[in-house]
Amino acid sequence: MNASPLASVVPALKELPAFSEGQRVRVLERAPIGHYRVPIYLRRHVGTVERVIEPAMIDNEEEGYGRNAGNRLHYYRVSFRMTEVWTRYDGSPRDELHIEIFETWLEQA
Amino acid sequence: MPTQDFVSRLPNDIGGFEAGSVMRVEHALEPWEKRCHALADVLDFKKLINTEEKRKGVEALGETLIGKLPYYERWIVAFANISFTKGFFTPTELAEKMAEVDARFAEQQAG
Amino acid sequence: MAQDHAHDHDHDHDDHTPITAEAAPGYYEVMETAVREILIEKGYLTANDIRHQIEVLDSRTPALGAAAVARAWTDPAFKARLLENGRTACEELGISFYDDTQLIVLENTAEVHNLIVCTLCSCYPRPVLGLPPDWYKLKPYRARAVSEPRKVLAEFGTIIPDDVEIRVSDSTAVIRYLVLPRRPEGTEGWSEAQLASIVTRDAMIGVIPVTLEKEAA
Numbered sequence: 001m002n003a004s005p006l007a008s009v010v011p012a013l014k015e016l017p018a019f020s021e022g023q024r025v026r027v028l029e030r031a032p033i034g035h036y037r038v039p040i041y042l043r044r045h046v047g048t049v050e051r052v053i054e055p056a057m058i059d060n061e062e063e064g065y066g067r068n069a070g071n072r073l074h075y076y077r078v079s080f081r082m083t084e085v086w087t088r089y090d091g092s093p094r095d096e097l098h099i100e101i102f103e104t105w106l107e108q109a
Numbered sequence: 110m111p112t113q114d115f116v117s118r119l120p121n122d123i124g125g126f127e128a129g130s131v132m133r134v135e136h137a138l139e140p141w142e143k144r145c146h147a148l149a150d151v152l153d154f155k156k157l158i159n160t161e162e163k164r165k166g167v168e169a170l171g172e173t174l175i176g177k178l179p180y181y182e183r184w185i186v187a188f189a190n191i192s193f194t195k196g197f198f199t200p201t202e203l204a205e206k207m208a209e210v211d212a213r214f215a216e217q218q219a220g
Numbered sequence: 221m222a223q224d225h226a227h228d229h230d231h232d233h234d235d236h237t238p239i240t241a242e243a244a245p246g247y248y249e250v251m252e253t254a255v256r257e258i259l260i261e262k263g264y265l266t267a268n269d270i271r272h273q274i275e276v277l278d279s280r281t282p283a284l285g286a287a288a289v290a291r292a293w294t295d296p297a298f299k300a301r302l303l304e305n306g307r308t309a310c311e312e313l314g315i316s317f318y319d320d321t322q323l324i325v326l327e328n329t330a331e332v333h334n335l336i337v338c339t340l341c342s343c344y345p346r347p348v349l350g351l352p353p354d355w356y357k358l359k360p361y362r363a364r365a366v367s368e369p370r371k372v373l374a375e376f377g378t379i380i381p382d383d384v385e386i387r388v389s390d391s392t393a394v395i396r397y398l399v400l401p402r403r404p405e406g407t408e409g410w411s412e413a414q415l416a417s418i419v420t421r422d423a424m425i426g427v428i429p430v431t432l433e434k435e436a437a
Contacts (some may be wrong), residue, residue: 011121031117037392039339040118041125041366053322053395060393063161065197075393077324082369082386086125091370094385100395122395124390126331126363131375135353141249146351147273148256150319160319163376164341180342182248188255198258206254214245 001003009103017074022023024048024109025078027101038105042097046109047080050098057100074102120166120172142181149184158191166191276318280350280422283313287399290346291327291418291423293403303327308399310348317347326389327400328426333380334387335373335399335426343391343400350423356425360417366390376427400427406432 006034019025029044037060056072082095138146152158158166166187175183181202192198198206233290245253257266288310292299302309306323317323323345338344339362344352355361365372369388371372374381380386389397401423407415 008169027189029320031113033116035161035168036122037161037340038392039124039392041339057394059163063159066159066162068156068159075395077395079387082388089161090368092382092385095369096364096385096387097390098387099390100393102393111221119340121340123363125361125367126359128360130226131360131372132357132358133353133355134358134377135355138351139249141252142243143274143277144256144270145252147270147277148259148394150273150276151269153319154269155265157259159265161247171363180354181252185248185255185279189251190253192259198262200343201260203251203254206258207250208300210250210257214250 014071014073015056017056017076018102019049019052019074019076019106019108021049021051025076025106026109027078028105028107030105032061035061037061037064038101039099042099042101043084045080045085045086047101049076051077053077053100059104060101071086075100075102076106078106084102119168120175121168138181145181145185152188153189155195156188158188158195162191163187254350272314275353277346280347281418282349282419282424284310284313284350285345285421286347286416286419286431287326287412288313288315288398289400289419290412292400293415294412299400302400315348321345321347321348321394321396323348323396323398324389325398325400326387326426328402328429330384330402332374332385332387333426334389334397334399335365336370336389336399337362337390338391339366340392343396345396345424347396348398349424351419373427376422378428399424401430404430404432 024046025048026046027038027042027044031043037088048090056074058068058070058072062070077098077100080097081093082089082091082097083093085097112125124200134151149160149163152162163184167183170178170183170186171192174186192203193200223339244425256270260267271325288302291304291313298309298312301312302325306325307317307321309325310323326336328334337356344355344356361372366388369386370380381410401419403415404418407418418432419430420428422428
């Protein structure tokens with residue numbers, strides 16, 4: 001008997017998340033004008049994907065321009081060490097910042 | 110400060126800024142503030158003005174106005190501006206309706 | 221750590237003077253009334269849409285979040301589901317997510333203390349806590365909670381020992397957060413309703429612990 005058809009399902013482009021739990025990612029250093037949802041204090045910092053947020057969703061930066069449908073990608077809950085984000089952080093070196101970031105803002109670190 | 114920083118930083122992007130102590134202020138919403146919140150939700154449900162368009166509309170007020178106007182005042186001005194852009198109504202229609210509402214309240218108070 | 225910036229982005233003044241029956245409505249109230257009435261006249265929405273949504277908002281208070289917390293404290297299986305998927309677990313209790321947000325519930329333990337903030341605006345778990353307090357929407361909390369959380373917590377009277385890790389969650393998109401506070405000692409054998417009665421809004425934001433005397437909203 002042939003392999004199960006379940007083993008050969010082909011997902012659409014960008015249907016699957018680009019990053020996975022535990023992966024190190026960098027927030028792109030990008031300075032768009034207009035509307036954005038990634039605070040400047042996080043740009044270029046490196047963190048770890050804590051969770052892939054399912055399902056894929058519309059980029060809320062595009063929603064800001066009234067596009068309520070269209071391409072979907074994933075959001076990721078990413079954790080950062082506070083000491084990595086703030087050079088003079090006053091607190092435990094284990095303290096963390098968690099935030100959800102859209103896929104277009106991340107690259108593999 | 111290079112002028113590009115003024116266009117690439119949104120007025121609401123304040124994470125990490127220096128600021129005073131947290132004062133635990135709160136107030137019960139005025140009836141109109143609650144109506145304004147309900148209006149925001151309904152506009153989003155119907156995707157007439159989604160939540161992100163509202164946020165962008167508030168940002169578009171600019172830093173000075175954002176600093177001067179309280180929360181729901183910012184929202185209703187943003188809704189008016191976005192409504193003009195989307196053609197829901199015109200500035201003239203809003204001005205006329207506001208005059209009508211003013212007159213109606215004045216009449217109620219006189220009566 | 222703090223970036224230099226001299227301008228105030230958020231009003232700190234309190235000009236919410238109560239409107240008395242005699243006072244004329246303010247400019248922005250007139251604008252709100254006018255915008256709403258035009259949209260209704262033109263058929264974009266109905267008076268009932270607004271009326272109903274006000275009822276929805278009125279039905280959402282910290283008592284809902286407190287009920288979920290008390291259930292989690294007394295029912296380990298529910299707690300596991302709540303931590304796995306905050307939204308579906310709250311939906312089990314009948315709490316709907318009218319704003320179509322997801323919910324991640326963050327558990328405070330002896331090792332970890334969670335705190336929620338929205339630096340860009342005022343994202344808040346409205347379906348389970350109602351509308352946020354003013355301080356949550358004002359500059360000092362939004363600006364500083366992400367960069368000096370321990371100082372901010374101290375301003376609420378909450379001192380977190382250095383060996384306890386602080387996790388600040390900054391909400392920016394479709395996820396909302398709710399803190400599952402630690403159950404205080406001395407509540408053994410309490411009923412779910414008794415437990416819910418001591419769970420405060422501020423404890424579910426993560427700025428204070430739950431104590432036996434309910435101290436804040």
